[in-house]
Amino acid sequence: MPSPDPENTEVEVDEPRQGLLDSITQHLGDAVVASHLAPGRELWVRVETSAWPEAASVLQRRLGYRFFDWLSAIDWMESPYGRSMDAEVDKELGLVETEASEAETVAPTGADGYAGGESRMQVLARVHSIDAQLGVTLKADVPDMSIGTWTNTFPGAEWHEREACEMFGINFEGHPGLRPLYLPSDFQGNPMRKDYPLLARIIKPWPGIVDVEPMPEASDQGASTTNPEAAS
Amino acid sequence: MTSILALDYGYGGSVGLKLLLAFVAVLIPAGGTVYLYLFKMVSFMQSRLGPMEAGPFGSMQLLAEVGKSAQKEDIFPESADRFVFAAAPYVVMVSTFLLVLVVPFGPDAVFVNFDTGIFFALAVSSVSVIGILMAGWASASKYSLLGGLRAAGQLIAYELPLVLAVVGVVVQAESMNMQDIVSAQYNGEIFGWAAIGNPFILTQFAGFLIFMIAVQAELTQTPFDMPIAESELVAGYMTEYSGFRFLMFFIGEFATANIFAFLGATLFLGGWTVPPFVTDALGVEITDNIFNFIGPAIMGIKMLALTFVVYWVRFTYPRFREDQLQRFAWKVLIPLSLVNIVVTGLFKVVL
């Protein structure tokens, strides 16, 4: 896992993003929990769950990050259904890790995501500044499935939050109307959670699972086998 | 006028013949223009060939369409007012047939020669508004209602420029009788030069333009096709119609376009006559019997020319928003037509 703190990246120090990171930490103080900087690529900042709406207004009003790119969520739990495309031959090829032993399954967290994370669900958002040509991805943990809304600073976040709410089950306090966006109103469950089964893959058996049967013995199989003498 | 072509039919026979001729005069040109303009001209305009399968060069396409529509199920919307819904297309067709009565096709080949022919034609042409409103209101669907109301507003707004444009012609021809208008154009001369007579399109060009724009609006054709805005109201007041009823609206639209083109030809292009230098060259008198046969052909050519312009504009321009087309009618067309009348009056008095 790339080390989270940017200091020890040898030569490439990305001034603009480094400056941005410093100004964010300077404005938000200890609300900034962790950060990750991929030089020349992107800056990730993780803020306290409570400071989520405040981070938005700081970025928009003080730092001039007025372009609202997108807002979504991520469920860090490993999918219990796996690829449902596993055949014995895959195990020999080492494509599929053998079953993890039961004891090891610890509560899923965003720890191995950039800028870490403690809760299973995380909210992601990205804002961009057109004059500085820089963007920043903000993250926040959502331990109790509820977080503040961004709609009063970025009105565009309304639909994004409605989608995240119906797909992941995260409640956004203060959102004008958390109606379902895509799913029919009587839909049960949150599809994007990893423990929600993808039914198409479970109903139909995987055609790749059929393995080539072993050679039929040269007994009374009849025409289907070519006995060795006749073949030469 | 019970003797047509020197045969005496008695009252019953001549009315029957006139009915048949009326049907022929309305439906055959309608079929012709549908094929020529809606199937062929539009396709050429859009770099394709149009229907080619039914009959040579797709000529039987309209018969196929009629056959298809006739066998379609005749659907009434569930909460529609059945009688009014069924009657609407007939009301629209009535106004078309009444219009054709007045159009002269030859010296004595005219259905009814009113003294106030053009006045009758304009009065009858506004009957179709009632039919469209009936269709819009009776279909009990929001889109039809919107289409119907838009049609009402638009057709009434464009009646005025239509009438005022015709007043200029009537003032110049000093009569409302269609035959007199035609002969006025034949015998008139422009500042003493009588070779081509005086087709009112030359002296009444502003009137002609206003007439054609008003006709475009009466037919609810683009750029005035708010009532049948296919990209907003799906098919406007015709949305809920299906089968033969929709066909009547569809053919009715083309028939009305032809009849207005006949009217326009009579008022502005000299009706069924040819310019004097042609008749002098052929040594034929304008009131001969021969013109009862050539007349409809000449009218047909002039009608095709005018309908070409109508459909050419229809398939090229986007459409107005209703408040823009209302503003255009009240603030531009009507003042312009009033000025046209004043100028014609002045010339009439001065010359």
Added chain:
Amino acid sequence: MTEVTDRRQLAYIAAQASEARINVELEAEGMTLNIGPQHPATHGTLRIVARLDGEQVMDAEPMMGYMHRGYEKLAEVRTYPQVTALVNRIDWLGSFANEVPFILAAEQLMEVEAPPRAQWIRTILFEMARIANLTLFLGDMGVQLGAVTPVFYAFRDREHVLNQIEAATGGRFHPNFDRIGGVKDDLPAGWIQQTRQSLDKIRSFCDQMEDLLLGNAIFEQRTRGVGVIPADVAQAYGLSGANIRASGVDWDLRRDNPTETGLVYDQVDWKVWTHPDGDSFARYWVRLQEVRESCSIVDQLLGSIPKGPIMAKVPRIIKVPAGEAYVATENPLGIMGYYVVSKGGLEPFRVKIRSASFSNMSITPWLLKGTYVPDVITILASLYFILGDIDR
């Protein structure tokens, strides 16, 4: 070319916009009209529930989800090559443009860079996808306003571009041609020469559109001052592409995105077109200039394709190392970005698809308040969204 700069025009537009806002305050109980989901003006299955007062829209709320295929869920159970085949079905008009950001994000995670020839071919097909997409818009805007002929010209001339894409990639609409580390195959012989001919057809199509629609006074009346979007509101809603450039924001990811290493826009000199008005006319005008600009970009690129391989050294079974990457490119409809989270397996752990039309459409409830019904159609046509892009 109608360059609008004088103050009188802008004042007229501002007055129009404010007048539309004032008379919406009258709270009369209006009629609710469902525009869609089966409706000619919605590019796909979008339903707008509009509460009307007479012809004026009190408030309009788009209802979506009729075409929700759940791409983000599907991507989690598919390997990387399978996701590329899947993902070019999001914006099906310029479909090669969907694959590129996903592949660039995967390449960023795998620290792989495509050889120059592959980047050239990728950029050429990216621009041809833009031409194919925006040509249809130029024709379709006409038919939304009532002129039926322009859309036929659009389909006629777009056909040549699609044939060229099919000749190179095998699929007209779903090329599935981009791979991690390069492109699937090289260009067939004679392709460059034929592509130049198809570009000439597109240029003559643009001139026809200029005469038929831009010069048309009725079109101007129907679109000037309709659906005015100020720049800051556009940014707050995340509008992108021609919609934001038409509001005067000079921003184009093809020029301003330093992190992107996969496309070669720096080798070509081209111009980003903007327009100060921010109304439907400006959006149409900006997209018309962009199509012409894309034609000249492709022309320059065709002339300078370097020699060399089209595929970098990439293992046969692709396992992307763990990490997160976000790459966004300037797609025909706007900014399309993929946030790919990988835990080192065969498939991505999570793919967040930032689609352009989703954000472009999120402004409609604010924008459609107080407009007339025909203007609703004009504004929707000028925002130019694709339902696959919204519903994902």
Added chain:
Amino acid sequence: MGLLPGGLVKGLGVTLGEIVKTVTQGAQTVQYPHQKEQPAPRSRGVIALHEENCTACMLCSRECPDWCIYIEGHKDLAPPRRAGGKPRKVNKLDRFDIDFGLCMYCGICVEVCPFDALFWTPEYEYSEPRIADLLHDKTRLSQWMQTVPEFESYEAGAEVKVKKVPR
């Protein structure tokens, strides 16, 4: 109200010009059943199977995103290459079906096949009244092999070698 006629008349000119061009130079459209447009040689119409190359290794049915390739095979003895040698164990193909009702023509199977047994043909006229008939079996897929065009040569500057189609 600024109704400038210049723009309007130019618009009419464009459509009139189009009428003249269509009448004189013919339409851009093709009258399908009578004349047919030839798709590009690389276009993905239908998948052809070259049965000799196929070793039933299941890679294509495993990689297919739509799960629309069904393969059944059995191991069999084949005559030894060199006389007197041990008989080779070979996979024989019993069933190789592609359900074109499900297929999305992405081309992953053709690309992933290690033995070059699958090819694309630009054939497109195989629609069926019943969707079940879109399941092409082994024989039908082999019939498509004749319509596989030769691979085209590449543009100048390409380093990719042109592959051969096994007839």
